[in-house]
Amino acid sequence: MADRPSDEARPGSGSGEEPSIPDDVWEKFLKDSERDIHGSAPKEPSARARMVTERLRNQEARGALPEGWRTGPAWQQEKGRRGRRIGGALAVLLAAAVTVVAMKPSLLPGDLFGTRKSAAADASRLPEETAAPTAPPASVDPHVPTLTRPFAGSPAESWADGEAGIVLPKATALGSIPQDRVALALQLTKELLVDANLDPRVLAGARPEAALAVLDPKQPKLLDDLDTALRTPSKAHNPLTLFSRFDPREVKPAGNVVKVRGRITFDKGDFAGVAVHADYTFVYPVVRTDGSTEVTRTIVRRVIDAELPDPAHYRVTPGLLNLVRYDEDGGNTACDIHDGYLHPQFPSKAPTAGATPTGPSVDPYDRSRPIDQSHSCGTVSRT
Template structure:
């Protein structure tokens, strides 16, 4: 399974009409509005156009921008508001004996997979890249270099972006386990994670999704604990993964990193088909269409 990144919406152009009179009137109105806008925000620019400028007592009055997002509760009113906080959103199934593994061994495999996923998608030290070893060390030695080298096996926050302090990652989804080849357990994890970022300009966010990014992640780990496995030994390894970014910076996403939509001042997720939007927020549904990319 591969990675997929949905671009934010790109505004379209209005269709042109052939009525010359209408175009002329609209042009005149646009000019007047434009002049008024320039006069209010940059009056010095009018002096060269009309030969006059503002008097010494006239000055542009900045219009204050009012934040529309409660940065202490950024998820309020969004589709992820009801998701669990942090690792509480990653729940392992009840363990039972399976394919030669005892109940305790299956429970150990599930716990290892759960802790690895928490590190990969929730632990801020791994997300920000300050201590990726916390994730790497949970895998069997022959696979650690692969995990260390790939930002695709974890959520990697782009340089210059930071998560809101004190605001937990939101998570929802499921885990399951089944027998693979002899001595092998396969653990499947299908989750969605929501991250709230510190705004680039704390007065600017027009809505919560400008600073919230969602990652739909489907991961599969293998666990080997009955005997040494060729090339692995014993332990946990990543087998397969797929992910889908939503409401994010495309320039970061194409490099495998996550940054919010406000990093590029774009309309977050506006071009995403409704069916894919449902799949992003509901990990019980199939993964979104893999065709869309940044």
């Protein structure tokens, strides 16, 4: 900072009086000084400027400032600059908020864009099934399924999607059977269920290679019977007892979601190995391939008992499953057609040729009842 002007350099020094300068001159000086400070680099103040500064300091000490000093236009300009800085910060915050809302619009109060539908659906999602139900699912509003809501009017609308519905229990050791063998048995069973009932290619009639790969070829007749059923389906060799398949010339999926509900458990097996029990229901929404947008659903329930035997005690292929039991119960498929495909029935179309249903009406969503092993051809109370 420059030194204070000496008495010799100050105008009017030695007169005993300070120079009298009009207020409008002071205000203009202050305006000009503020503008110049921001418009150029600092310069050595003139004698006049040093004198003015000294006078202002003296007046400030007495509490008598001229209008414009710290409270006048220059101060207001500073407030304006602060306002612009605050405004810039608010703009940054606003931009960040817009970005967050764009990524997750449901954060907006009132849900202006109607995006809470998925959140509400997640909130209504049923918890996983951990025990056998004691009653069928409650009835829901009889909405007609559509391409945008293929599970409307169905209890399955609150079920899990696809593979997420097959939740494995935590593997634990079974006496001398180590935990890792239990985990392997559970994982192989899940792979079988996923490929046999959820793979889009298998659903369209392709060979279920991944499902067949987890089955032990040393189990008598198993793979031979399944190969025959897939190659030349018949009433005696029906692939639908283990695999879900639709004729791609007749129907196609309505969307890419299959709803799944069920449970899987394990225990010691009869062959010194791990026994796995699986009971799952799959719900398939489909439309005809003739261009119609009418949606219908076919429901398939499967019960599988598999075992991972101990290769130290039995002639088996290590690491592959033996099937002890596999059965299915279908809902909304034509009766007595043994071509290896499920044939969904549509309300607006005459039933596919086949035997007239003679069995009792059943609720295909009722997982509290035992699976129908008689395979009688009946009707369904809902789809």
